[in-house]
Amino acid sequence: MIGVFDSGMGGLTAIKQIVKMMPQEDIIYFGDTGRVPYGTRSKDTIIKYSRQDVRFLLSKGVDAILIACGTVSANAIDILRSEFNVPIFGVVEAAAEKACELTGNGKVGIIGTNATVKSGAYVKHINAIRPDIETVSTPCPLFVPLVENGFTDAEDEITRLCAKRYLEDIKSFGADTLILGCTHYPIIAPVISKVLPGVDLVNTGAEAAKKLFESISPRGGSGRIEYYVSDDVDSFKSAASTFLEMPVGDNVFKVDIEKY
DSSP states (O other), X not given: OXXXXXXXXXXXXHHHHHHHHOTTOOEEEXXXXXXXXXXXXXXXXXXXXXXHHHHHHHHTTOSEEEEOOHHHHHHTXXXXXXXXXXXXXXXXXXXXXXXXXXXXXXXXXXXXXXXXXXXXXXXXXXXXHOTTOEEEEEXXXXXXXXXXXXXXXXXXXXXHHHHHHHTHHHHHHTOSXXXXXXXXXXXXXHHHHHHSTTOEEEEHHHHHHHHHHHHSOOOOOOOOEEEEESSOHHHHHHXXXXXXXXXXXXXXXXXXXXXX
16 A cells, blocks of 8 residues: 655645556545645745654554655655654655756756755756756746635636746756756646746656655555545545546545544
8 A cells, every 4th residue: 555645735736647557556645734834834834744644644554654845755755764764765765867968958947945945956956967958947936825725727817927937947958858856736737837838847746756666565455545634525535636647536535634
């Protein structure tokens, strides 16, 4: 059984990919909707939250964990791997590898939360693979609340104006590849593509799911997915079905994450 967690609904982009590759795998998903976003928190708080998230998933019996959160992957994954005896996968390494593979002009843009960009994790991994690649990183803190509050339509003017403002440096830099360094961002990929036409977008959640698939042997199961959130269940149900393009049914439950 695989455990997946994110600060909110962004990690559903990884769930979507896992289901395609491992349809019989049982999955436990935790979205920390009561404390979203993580990207504006201090590193100590990010580590505290992520420890609780891992403990909760382990209490459900998972035997591998995918951190479908760029902020946690960039700031806490090494600590989590050292403290918990279970395979833990993040989104940074896989996305960095994909960007290095895709870029033709050696210019890669990176967008993420404030905490992710500040960590420099994506730049570090890209430089380790290909030191010749130039990068530019831009924090996009409003993207997460826009997604969480449903401003996801490709024609939404608010999201388009926000993207245009945030992506000015990426555009002027001439990047031909852009890492969507938060799993919420692929949900507004059509908006981003309109601002940066012709730029290859790296979906961090999808790439991490592929890496997970390559690294573990699917154990099989019933294909059941259980979703847990730390805030309103009905709000999550409504939005999740749209993002996943499949119903979540009655398999959504609220959990008091502070107990873990």
